[in-house]
Amino acid sequence: MTPAQATALTFVDETRRLLSAWTRTIFDFGETAWREYQSAAWYVDLLKREGFSVEEGSGGMPTAFCAHWSNGPGPTIGMYAEYDAVPGNCQDAATEQRPRPGLSVHAGGHTDPHSGLGISSLGALLATKAAMQRHGLSGTLRFTGEPAEKVRGSKPIHAAKGYYDGLDGMISFHPFYMLPLCNTARWDTHCGAAYAMIYRFVCDEPERWARSADDGAPIPQSHSAVRAPGANDALMMMYMASKALRDSMLPHQGGWSISEAILTAGQATADNLPAGLAEIQYMIRTPTVAMAERASAVLDANADAAARMAGCRFERHWVSKSRPGLANHAMAQVAYEALQAVGPPRWDEAARVVAREIQKNAGVDPMAAPILDECERLIAPQEAETILRRDLPPSQVNSTSDDYTDMSWHAPTARLYVARPALKAPSGFSYPSWVMNALGGIAETIDPMVVCAAKAVALSALRLFEDPSARKASRNEFVERTGGGIGGSRWTAPLCDYEPPIHFRWPEYVTTPRGRDWWIPTVSNT
Incomplete structure (x- = not known):
């Protein structure tokens, strides 16, 4: 020493x-x-x-x-x-x-x-x-x-x-x-490797779901008009469909996993309106980048199908692409x-x-x-x-x-x-x-x-x-x-092609007139 x-x-x-x-x-x-x-x-x-x-x-x-x-x-x-x-x-x-x-x-x-x-x-x-x-x-x-x-x-x-x-x-x-x-x-x-992404479902025009141009109803009836299922339904269909990844893909090659967390759900009011925004995050952990790419392609397809069924559009935002x-x-x-x-x-x-x-x-x-x-x-x-x-x-x-x-x-x-x-x-x-x-x-x-x-x-x-x-x-x-250091023939370049995903609704502490608390309020025992 x-x-x-x-x-x-x-x-x-x-x-x-x-x-x-x-x-x-x-x-x-x-x-x-x-x-x-x-x-x-x-x-x-x-x-x-x-x-x-x-x-x-x-x-x-x-x-x-x-x-x-x-x-x-x-x-x-x-x-x-x-x-x-x-x-x-x-x-x-x-x-x-x-x-x-x-x-x-x-x-x-x-x-x-x-x-x-x-x-x-x-x-x-x-x-x-x-x-x-x-x-x-x-x-x-x-x-x-x-x-x-x-x-x-x-x-x-x-x-x-x-x-x-x-x-x-x-x-x-x-x-x-x-x-x-x-x-x-x-x-x-x-x-x-690890890939993480957030799928955001947005229901911009729920009243146009399942309607044609000659429906003859310029003003939808307040509580009975046909509206798109909305973003919450898209999120839930995405959630359930993506469970099939575990059954159809994961068991066939070892050493990887997929998990999810719902970041944002709701946005609907009490007036029978569909949810306009919902977000779910996925984390894929795999031995190789190629496996992460295959799994994320399935998630993309699921998101597209869920959005179409629920009258929404979807966006994919990267959280991580790790080598x-x-x-x-x-x-x-x-x-x-x-x-x-x-x-x-x-x-x-x-x-x-x-x-x-x-x-x-x-x-x-x-x-x-x-x-x-x-x-x-x-x-x-x-x-x-x-x-x-x-x-x-x-x-x-x-x-x-x-x-x-x-x-x-x-x-x-x-x-x-x-x-x-x-x-x-x-x-x-x-x-x-x-x-x-x-x-x-x-x-x-x-x-x-x-x-x-x-x-x-x-x-x-x-x-x-x-x-x-x-x-x-x-x-x-x-x-x-x-194969020669950074940039060499066997070097893997950074996969990150996105900005830090800091603007999403990540769980956090908040300060209100009640004091500092978690975003899910403390449950009172009284």
């Missing part, structure tokens, strides 16, 4: 209480995709106070940012924060199921948790900066704020607009979310060796007490050692790859979904996983979702991950600054895999 790396580790240890408080701050904000106003402002303010130059609203996204700090000419290393939460997961940082104070369960809450993800990377960023200053290491740190990851939102846009170009390495950290990817780095099988990931063994090795130097996260008796209380409240007999054993073990990337491939067909190159993949086509990228706390369960028992969400907000249970990840990411960054051979190996591999 170099002196600079030792300095970074000491920095993280000395600031762990701050990192803990910051993690809870972002956890409690609980802001969802494209509406992370407080979270983004919090990061921007802190980074400016730490001496970073910050571009706010980067890529045309109000809750994105791009920060730089330089200590002279040299390599440029990238890290990033995510901070979006998920609607309908408003769990307090408590050992029982309950929403955060003043909110309902329908509000946003952190599931992965991105609150810990972002602060881990921020801790690594500040530790790396401190080490560079103390030991005179030249180079530049780039730190991007990435909103809307849950809809694969910002990274395809940032990538298309050049925010990852010029990096000598990008370190992507994510809390572990599935075995065997616990304390390790991705090797060959990186995340796949599958590109492996880089040299970068994976850098990240994993850093994690080996740090060791896996460890949970003390205080954390185990919290975990047992959660088990009790979830209906499980408390265990002496409640934390999943794998959370405190390292697994080599090659070994994790072997286990991951057991359930995948040989032809499937990519699996699961995350938009860090867009970064991997612009810079040598490592995908590092560090264990978030997960509980052992009796045979046949599955914990309700509030359990994992709570574990991500309680300091005793989430702080070990934050500290471990901050150290591992910082050591990875400093290795790249101090070791020219590591930079050269990762760059050579990037060039080889892309």
Whole structure:
């Protein structure tokens, strides 16, 4: 370990209480995709106070940012924060199921948790900066704020607009979310492609549906005239018809999924008028772009048929077009060796007490050692790859979904996983979702991950600054895999050909004379 790396580790240890408080701050904000106003402002303010130059609203996204700090000419290393939460997961940082104070369960809450993800990377960023200053290491740190990851939102846009170009390495950290990817780095099988789009149905002239020019009724009868079914009916026909995708397409090639969310419905009045506007969002996760294209073509056909039947027109608006990931063994090795130097996260008796209380409240007999054993073990990337491939067909190159993949086509990228706390369960028992969400907000249970990840990411960054051979190996591999680097013969260009979809009715917090609330009002218990 170099002196600079030792300095970074000491920095993280000395600031762990701050990192803990910051993690809870972002956890409690609980802001969802494209509406992370407080979270983004919090990061921007802190980074400016730490001496970073910050571009706010980067890529045309109000809750994105791009920060730089330089200590002279040299390599440029990238890290990033995510901070979006998920609607309908408003769990307090408590050992029982309950929403955060003043909110309902329908509000946003952190599931992965991105609150810990972002602060881990921020801790690594500040530790790396401190080490560079103390030991005179030249180079530049780039730190991007990435909103809307849950809809694969910002990274395809940032990538298309050049925010990852010029990096000598990008370190992507994510809390572990599935075995065997616990304390390790991705090797060959990186995340796949993702397409997301909003279909908007608009009923402009409902009175013209099923009418001819000689109907002889210049003024429709108020409550009995024939009118188009309208936008709500189009949305529902689209919703039901698209369920056939799961039956007709998904089972025949493995490793992909489709999900939907109704953003806007209604707009009808009490006067027997049809709904004039309705919107539904789809997310398609696939191993390949070609599969995403085929599935989206079916959705387009369904939207067209539904619109025609309901007397509407439809519009398709892109939310995301995200490429599958590109492996880089040299970068994976850098990240994993850093994690080996740090060791896996460890949970003390205080954390185990919290975990047992959660088990009790979830209906499980408390265990002496409640934390999943794998959370405190390292697994080599090659070994994790072997286990991951057991359930995948040989032809499937990519699996699961995350938009860090867009970064991997612009810079040598490592995908590092560090264990978030997960509980052992009796045979046949599955914990309700509030359990994992709570574990991500309680300091005793989430702080070990934050500290471990901050150290591992910082050591990875400093290795790249101090070791020219590591930079050269990762760059050579990037060039080889892309057929010449950015623009090479095997390089996949950005798919993003759309503007940030920030103007839609995304779920968000609102402030009224009643105070701050979720867009679905808090349900009164009185």
